[in-house]
Amino acid sequence: MTRNILFVEDDIVLLGILERFLREAGFDVTIAKDGEAALQLLEKTVFDVVLLDILLPTIDGFEVLKRIKADPKAAATNVIILSNLASPEDFKRGKELGAVDYLVKAATTPEEILAKIKQFFKEPDIVAEHQRR
Amino acid sequence: MNVQLLTISIGYGISILITLGLGIFVLFTNANRTTRVTFFLMAVAVAVFEISLIFGVHTADPILARKIFMFNLTDIFIVIFNAHWILSAIGKAQERKRDLGLIYGAGILLFLFFLFNPEAFIRMPRPKLYFKNYFVAGDYYILMVGFFFVVVSYFYYQLIRVYRSADDAMRNRIKYFLATLTVGYGLGSTAFFLVFDIPFDPILSMFTGFYTIPLSYGIVKYQLMDIRVAIRKAALYSILVAMVTAGIVGVSFLNTFFVRAIPGFQIWFVPLIAGTAAVIVGNLFWRKSKEADRLKYEFITIAAHKLRTPLTRIKWIADILLEKVQTEDEKRLIEDIHKADNRLVELADVLLETTKQEGDVFPHMREAIDFAPLVRAVLGEVGQEAEKKHIRIETDVQSGLPLIQADVQRIRSALRVFLDNAILYTPAGGTVNVSLVRHNAALIFSVTDTGIGISKEDLPYIFEKFFRTHRAALIDTEGSGLGLFIARSIVEKHGGAVGVESMGEGKGTRFWFSLPIAP
Numbered sequence: 001m002t003r004n005i006l007f008v009e010d011d012i013v014l015l016g017i018l019e020r021f022l023r024e025a026g027f028d029v030t031i032a033k034d035g036e037a038a039l040q041l042l043e044k045t046v047f048d049v050v051l052l053d054i055l056l057p058t059i060d061g062f063e064v065l066k067r068i069k070a071d072p073k074a075a076a077t078n079v080i081i082l083s084n085l086a087s088p089e090d091f092k093r094g095k096e097l098g099a100v101d102y103l104v105k106a107a108t109t110p111e112e113i114l115a116k117i118k119q120f121f122k123e124p125d126i127v128a129e130h131q132r133r
Numbered sequence: 134m135n136v137q138l139l140t141i142s143i144g145y146g147i148s149i150l151i152t153l154g155l156g157i158f159v160l161f162t163n164a165n166r167t168t169r170v171t172f173f174l175m176a177v178a179v180a181v182f183e184i185s186l187i188f189g190v191h192t193a194d195p196i197l198a199r200k201i202f203m204f205n206l207t208d209i210f211i212v213i214f215n216a217h218w219i220l221s222a223i224g225k226a227q228e229r230k231r232d233l234g235l236i237y238g239a240g241i242l243l244f245l246f247f248l249f250n251p252e253a254f255i256r257m258p259r260p261k262l263y264f265k266n267y268f269v270a271g272d273y274y275i276l277m278v279g280f281f282f283v284v285v286s287y288f289y290y291q292l293i294r295v296y297r298s299a300d301d302a303m304r305n306r307i308k309y310f311l312a313t314l315t316v317g318y319g320l321g322s323t324a325f326f327l328v329f330d331i332p333f334d335p336i337l338s339m340f341t342g343f344y345t346i347p348l349s350y351g352i353v354k355y356q357l358m359d360i361r362v363a364i365r366k367a368a369l370y371s372i373l374v375a376m377v378t379a380g381i382v383g384v385s386f387l388n389t390f391f392v393r394a395i396p397g398f399q400i401w402f403v404p405l406i407a408g409t410a411a412v413i414v415g416n417l418f419w420r421k422s423k424e425a426d427r428l429k430y431e432f433i434t435i436a437a438h439k440l441r442t443p444l445t446r447i448k449w450i451a452d453i454l455l456e457k458v459q460t461e462d463e464k465r466l467i468e469d470i471h472k473a474d475n476r477l478v479e480l481a482d483v484l485l486e487t488t489k490q491e492g493d494v495f496p497h498m499r500e501a502i503d504f505a506p507l508v509r510a511v512l513g514e515v516g517q518e519a520e521k522k523h524i525r526i527e528t529d530v531q532s533g534l535p536l537i538q539a540d541v542q543r544i545r546s547a548l549r550v551f552l553d554n555a556i557l558y559t560p561a562g563g564t565v566n567v568s569l570v571r572h573n574a575a576l577i578f579s580v581t582d583t584g585i586g587i588s589k590e591d592l593p594y595i596f597e598k599f600f601r602t603h604r605a606a607l608i609d610t611e612g613s614g615l616g617l618f619i620a621r622s623i624v625e626k627h628g629g630a631v632g633v634e635s636m637g638e639g640k641g642t643r644f645w646f647s648l649p650i651a652p
Contacts, residue, residue, distance in 0.1 A: 011442060017449045055438060084441035106441035106478050107542065109452040 003121060004028040006047040008038040008064065009082070010056050014105070018051070021110045022117070035059025039067060042074055049117050052099070054083040054090070062093060069098040078120045082113070135263045138190070141336050145187040148342025153180045155345045162353045165590055167221040172352060175214035176345060181207040183342060186324065190264040198258045198266035199251075205268065206247055206254065209277060212284040213240045219288045219310065222352055223295045223303070224590075236284055243280055247273070261327055268328040278325065285318060302599075309351040309363075317344030380407075440481045447474045479615060501536045501651045504544075504576055508569055511548040515556055522561045529568035537576055538651040539627055547623045550616040551580045551644050558608060558642075559584030572647070575629065579645035586642050587635040595633050596621040604638065624648065 005027050009015045012033070019029045030047070032038035036058040042050075050068065054061035061081065068074050081094045081102040094102045101116055156176025160169050185204035192198040213236055220226045220233065247254040253273040261267040289311070296307045321341040326333035347363070388403040451471045458464050508530055519526050555565045563583040570577055585604045587595060594600045599614040606612065621631045629648040635641065 011446070013446050014449060017446075017453060021453060084438050084445060086437070104441075105445040106448065106481075110449050111452060 004030065004045070004047050005117065006030050006032065006038065006041060006045075006050045008032045008035070008051065008056065008061065009053045010034060011053075018110055018113065022114065025114055027117070033057075035061065035064045038064050042068060042071070042077075046074060047077055049120055050077055050079045051082045051113070051117075052079055053105075054081065054085050062097060065094070065097045065099060080113075080116060082108075137263050137334070137336060141339050142187055142191070144336075144339030145183050145342075148339055149180050149183045149187075152176050152183070152342040152345050155349045156180070159349045159352055164352050164593065165221060167226055168218050168352055171214045171218035171221060172349070175211055175218060178207045178211040178214060179342065179345070182211060186338075189258070190267060193265045195258050195266055199255065202255055202258060202266075202268055203251060206244055209240045209244050209280060212281050213237060215314075216284050216288045218352075220291060222310070223292065223299075223307065225291060225295065229291070232287070236287070239280065240284075243276065247277070255328075261330070262332065262334060269330075270328045274328065285314075289314075306351050309347055312364075313344045313347045313351070317341055317348075320344070380411075437481070441478070444474060444478050444481065448478070476613060479619065480613065482619075499538050499540055502539055502541055502544075503534075504537050504539075504578070504648070505530050505532065505534055505569060507541065507545060508548060508567065508578065511545060511552060512567065514549070515552045518553075519556050519565065522556065522559070522563075524556055524559055524561065525564045527564060527566045529566065529570075531570055534569065534571055534576060535650045537627075537648045539648060540623075543623045544627070544648070547620040547646070548578070550620040551578075551646075554616065554644070555580045555582040555584065555642075558582065558605060571650075575647040575649050577645055577647045579643060581641065581643040583641045586638045586640040587633065588638050592633060592635060596631060620646070 003026065005022060007015065007019055007022070007029055009018070009031070010033055015031055015033065019031055022029045030041060030045070032041055034057040038050075038052075038056075039059065052061045052064060056064070061083065065079055065081070068077055068079060079099045081099045082105055083090070083102070084105045086104045091102055100120075103113060103116065153176060156173045159176075160173045162169065181204055185201050185207075189198045189201040192201060216236055217226065217233060220229050226233070250273075251271075253271045254277070255271050255274060256269040258266040258269055292307050292311055296304055299307065320337050322338075323333060324335040324338035324341075327335050384403060384407040388400065391398050391403060392400055447470065451467050451474060454467045455464065455471070458467060509528075512526065512528065516526070552565075552567070559565060559582045565583075566581045568577075568579050568581075585602075585608070587602060591600075591602045595602075596617045598618045600618075601612055601614040617631075624631050624646045627648055629646055631644070631646040633645075634643045
C-alpha cells in the first residue's frame with residue numbers, strides 16, 4: 001500500500017521540517033507551496049492523506065478542500081487541516097467542507113501530527129517504523 | 134412637597150438600597166472574611182445614618198425628630214468599621230491590631246458618653262433651609278467630628294504607606310479606595326455644615342451611598358480594571374444616561390408645548406417621531422460598533438496568525454531536535470526552549486482571548502472519550518519529573534467509568550496543569566495522590582499533594598488570572614499565574630467545576646475538578 005501524503009504549506013521552514021520528519025517516518029511526501037500547485041498535483045495523483053494549510057497564496061485552503069471533495073476521483077481523500085487560523089468559524093467551515101480533522105499548528109507538534117496521520121493507515125508498517133528509529 | 138426635599142429624599146432612598154444591597158452582596162463573595170464582615174457592618178452603619186437623616190428631616194415634631202436624629206451616633210461606627218475593613222483589605226489588620234483596639238475603645242467610649250449625655254450630642258432640632266427639622270449641634274458634637282478626622286486620617290495614612298511598597302495590582306486597588314473614600318466622605322461631610330448652622334445645602338450628601346459601588350468592586354475582584362479606564366467608562370455611561378434622560382424630558386416638554394399651542398395637535402405625534410428617530414440613530418450606532426468589531430476581529434485574526442507562525446517554527450524544530458540530541462544536557466536545553474515556547478503560545482492565546490468579546494481563540498472540539506487512559510497518559514508524561522524529585526505518585530483510578538464529552542487537547546492540558554503544579558510545589562520525597570471517581574452524573578478528578586500548601590487568605594484567589602502565592606513565586610520565579618486560570622476556564626467550558634482545599638501553608642493541597650458524563 002502506498003503511503004503518500006500531500007503537504008500543502010506556504011511557510012518553507014515548516015514545509016521543510018515536517019516533510020523531512022514524515023519522510024523519516026516512512027511516508028512518501030509530496031509538497032506544494034500554494035493552492036494552485038496543490039490542485040495540479042491532486043489531478044495527477046490520488047493521495048492517502050492531505051495536510052492542508054488555509055492561508056495560501058493563489059487559492060486558499062478552503063477552496064482547495066472544496067474542489068477535492070467535488071472531484072469524484074479524490075473525494076475519498078482524508079484531508080487534515082493544519083492551520084494557525086483558529087476561530088470557531090474556521091473550525092466549523094473546515095468540518096462542513098469535509099475535513100476529517102483540524103489541527104492548530106502552534107498547538108501541535110510533528111509527533112502529534114504523525115499520530116493523527118497514522119490513524120488512517122490500518123496496517124502497521126513495521127519496516128517503516130524500524131526505518132524511523 | 135418642596136422639590137429639593139423630594140429630590141434629596143429619593144436620592145437617599147436609592148442610596149440606602151444600594152448601600153445595603155452591596156453590603157450584603159460583598160458578604161457572600163469569597164473575599165477575605167474580616168474584610169467582608171466589617172465592610173457589611175460599615176454599610177449597615179451608613180444605611181442607619183442615611184435612614185435617620187431622611188426620616189428626621191421629614192418629621193415635624195421636634196421631640197420625635199430628635200429621637201430619630203440620635204441614631205446619628207452610628208456615624209462613629211462608620212469610621213471604625215471603615216478603618217477595620219481597609220486595614221484588612223490591605224493586609225494590615227493583624228499588624229495594626231493595637232491601633233484598631235484603640236480606635237474601637239475610643240469610639241465606644243465616645244458613643245457611650247453621648248448616649249448618656251444626649252444634650253451634649255444634639256440639642257432640640259429646628260427647621261433649617263427646606264427641612265422640617267434638622268440637627269442642632271450640642272456642645273460636644275464637635276468631638277465626634279474630631280474623631281472622624283483622626284480615624285479617617287489614620288487609615289488614609291495607612292493606605293498611602295502601603296501604596297509606597299505595593300505591587301501594581303495592590304496600588305491600583307488602593308487608588309480605587311482612596312479616590313472613592315475621598316468622594317464619599319467629601320460628599321457625606323456636606324450634611325454636617327448645616328448642623329452648625331452654616332447654610333450649605335446638604336443635598337449632595339445623597340450621593341454618599343453610591344460610593345459603595347466602586348468600593349465593593351475593589352474588595353471583591355482581585356484583578357481590577359485600571360482606575361483610569363474605570364473612571365473613563367463611568368464618565369461615559371453617566372453622560373449617556375444624562376443624555377437619554379434629557380432627551381426623554383425634552384420630548385415630553387416639546388409635546389406638551391405643541392399640544393397646548395396648536396389646537397387639534399395629536400398628542401402621539403411627537404413621541405412617534407422621537408421614537409422613530411431613536412430607533413434609526415440606535416441602529417446606526419449598532420452598525421458602526423459591529424463594523425468596529427469586525428475590523429478588530431480581522432486585526433486579531435491577522436495578529437494571531439503572525440504571532441503563531443514563528444511560534445510554530447520554534448515548537449516544531451524543538452520537537453524534532455529533542456529526538457536527535459544525544460546528551461542529557463542538550464535534551465534539557467531543548468526542553469527549556471519547548472517550555473518557553475509553550476508559555477509564549479499560552480500568553481498569546483490569553484492576550485487574544487481577552488481582546489475578543491466572545492468566543493474562544495481556539496474553540497473546543499468535543500468527542501466522547503474515556504477519561505482514565507487519558508489521565509494515565511498524562512501521568513506518564515510527568516512521571517520522569519516526579520522520579521527526579523523522588524516523589525511518589527499514587528493512583529486511584531477506577532476502571533469501567535463512563536465516557537465524557539471532551540476536547541482531548543484541552544482536557545489534557547488542564548490535567549497537565551494540575552499535575553505539573555503538584556510535582557513542582559511538592560518538595561523532594563513527597564507524595565502525590567491522583568484519583569478519578571464517579572460521583573452521580575460526573576467524574577471527579579482530584580490530585581492531592583504533600584507540598585507547600587495554600588494559606589486561608591490566598592485560597593479564594595487561586596484560580597484568578599495572574600495570581601501566584603508568595604511561596605509559589607519563590608519556587609518558580611517565571612510562573613505566569615495563568616495555568617490554573619486557563620485550566621478553570623477549560624473545565625467550566627466543559628460544564629464542570631473546579632475546587633481547591635488546603636489546611637494551610639506547608640500542609641499540602643488538594644485540587645479537584647469535575648466533568649459531566651457524556652449523555
